[in-house]
Amino acid sequence: MHKNGLTTEILHSDRKQSVEHGAVHKPMHPSSQYIYEDARELAAVFQGKAGYTYSRQGTPTTGALEAKITLMEDGVGSVSFASGMAAITAVLTTLLKRGDHLVSSKYVFGNTSSLLGTLADLGIEISFVDATDIDQVRAALRPNTRMVFAETIANPGTQIADLKGMGELCREHGVVYMVDNTMTSPSLFRPREVGASLVMNSLSKYIAGHGHALGGSITDTGLYDWSDYPNIAEPYRKGQPTGWGLLQIKKKGLRDMGGTLAAEPAHRIAIGAETLALRMERHCSNALALARFLQAHRGVAKVHYPGLAGHAQHARATELFGGRYGGLMGIELAEGIDCFDFMNRLRIVLLATHLGDTRSLALPAAHTIYYEMGPERRRQMGIVDSFIRLSVGIEDQADLIHDFDQALQASMPR
Template sequence: MSTKRHQGLTTRLLHADRLQPIEHGAVHKPLHLAAAYSYPSSRDLAAVFQGDKPGYVYARQGNPTGAALEQKVTLLEEARATAVFSTGMAAIGAIAAALLKAGDHVVTSQFLFGNTNSLMQTLQGLGIEVSFVDATDVAKVEAALRPTTRIVFTETIANPRTQVADLAGIGELCAARGLLYVVDSTLTTPVLFKPKDVQAGFVVHSLTKAIGGHGDAMGGAVVDTGLFDWARYPNILPPYRKGDAAGWGMLQLRKKGLRDFGATLRPEDAHRIAAGAETLALRMARVCDNALQLARWLDGQPQIDRVHYPGLSSHAEHERAAALFKGGFGGLLSFELKAGLDCFDFLDALQLVIVSSHLADNRTLAIPVAHTIFYEMGAERRAAMGIADGLVRLSVGIEDADDLKADFEQALARVS
């Protein structure tokens, strides 16, 4: 297969498996279920264990099916390497388990996804200090830095209020200070945005969401963009300071996050996600178009008080989002009903849209945020994040836009 011409993203994804020979002429890498692997020579086995030869030793540390998916995610991000995990939260947890220790300091967004926020609180209980700041303002991130700061972590678009972090400004700050910049790009995907372009060292994805796309498999990924100088990172352990320093971070992440932490992606899920990823660009184009249409339509309805979507010119970070994200603003939006209208009554009136907690499914999903996924935070923290009690979050799917508008129109009419 010729690779002289730079091919488009979808073309490269569709044919990624064929870059190496596949058994029996299959066009997809097969599903490998083996837990253990053997070699003709015990010396070969030892060399694989010690990292001197490529190969697999035990499925907890990776297998060929997961490796095929890693290759596709690396291709998507135009990066150096990828490690896949059982979930997106496992991927973030693996970064903490592999690269942080008691006394270290992390700066992160105060608008974090609820479960990530909860994980940061868990880290605080383990002796890792965490500062929550307004990541839309790089000056506030800079003010929070300490001599013990090891990682700056943020998301591209905040869930559910859609604040857009100053991704470029934070990237410049981290590059100047030699800090590991970790960006969760789940809601933008590599189709809309590559964190490598803002100097991120690690990129996180929940593969369960848009990259898988079909709501039938869970997974996560950590991508090493190749931009961070791991020779400067103080927490790399002596056994992993071998060979090219560019590989030290990923090596330690695999050893501590997969071998020790055990957050391994099932091969069955890796296989499903790899197949789903092939249509990512096509799905994202439809999702972004639907979301923008729906956001504009909702913004004009008398029963709606506020709509939060970066694609709207009224959004506080609209110009930033337009400059950063190419081809759309994602499929997440949220809105608040007018005073006196009950969000539960509204959600129960929906007939096509599904009331569910998932994101980036092919189907449009809705959920009352304050009463479910952000309930544990309490009213004070929710208020600080801009989450009103009646906030409804939408994950827009690939249905026909007119059908979505019709469903919202009849639901709004019923609660009015």
């Protein structure tokens, strides 16, 4: 039987759910409340029946987006949030308790690392390890380990964790395995294929794609048996265990904490997702061409990009991501080039904090997103002062290369 591809499924996802008035897209539902003619039905929705009550816990608009994300990640269900950080926070604070232990890649995004520090202050034990080495992950496991967490491509150093090995290890020990799929997106990689229990996406990045909406999501892949997880509260142990984890995340993360995705950004993200695969092809081809150019340029000391043969995890990235390596890149400038002067000479590339935009973006990592960590932690993570994070967009390739070349030529010592 023929199976449709990802883009076809996303494009026709809404209309398969009987969209109002024959519309192609699920419309925005900005109402904060939903009424019922029958009080028994209202009570039933509060007690678990499908439906909507108060928009803090979701709307038909976020529901349509969640259906798309679930389809994209080949999961059993998804919950959306106001941002990627809200999504991660919801998982960690609703599934972990004081005295629990989490093993995390030490290369995680700076804000995620800061959040884990906050959780440590609240009594959750955190171990940071080099997740590219499965032996370090294995050695960090303890009897109270509840979860292992990693990103597909580390931001900004582009390290690739041993995602497959971690999945096997978590399955062997009955540990929840959460993967942040933001830097690859479901177009390049599905963490379910390596045994992930939960998949996080910052929808603000490649899935939305145009730098015009914030959002995050958590998808349950259906691979973890929540009946074995000790931290599921009794009210959420209803029906099939497959849904217990996601139900607790939704109830506590949305109802109790309020990190709700509004209808307007949800609508924008859902429409942006339609061209994800097309955009990712261009992001990847542009990034690979630019990485090869910069690697040969005398103004650049080092290029961090998984598509280059010299990258420490190039073979692993090729196996996991099918020969496409994403749009995230890091470069270290040659000695004598001031990173600020160089960046100020870029004409096409935007100086911005975002990632996954259609436009190429640049950021001085040591002076911005990793500034709070201090020099010692930056040294441990390989973030030198001249390190520039690049999010390669979908501009014409020749224009991008020319922009970097002219900026480097003008910045080199005479």
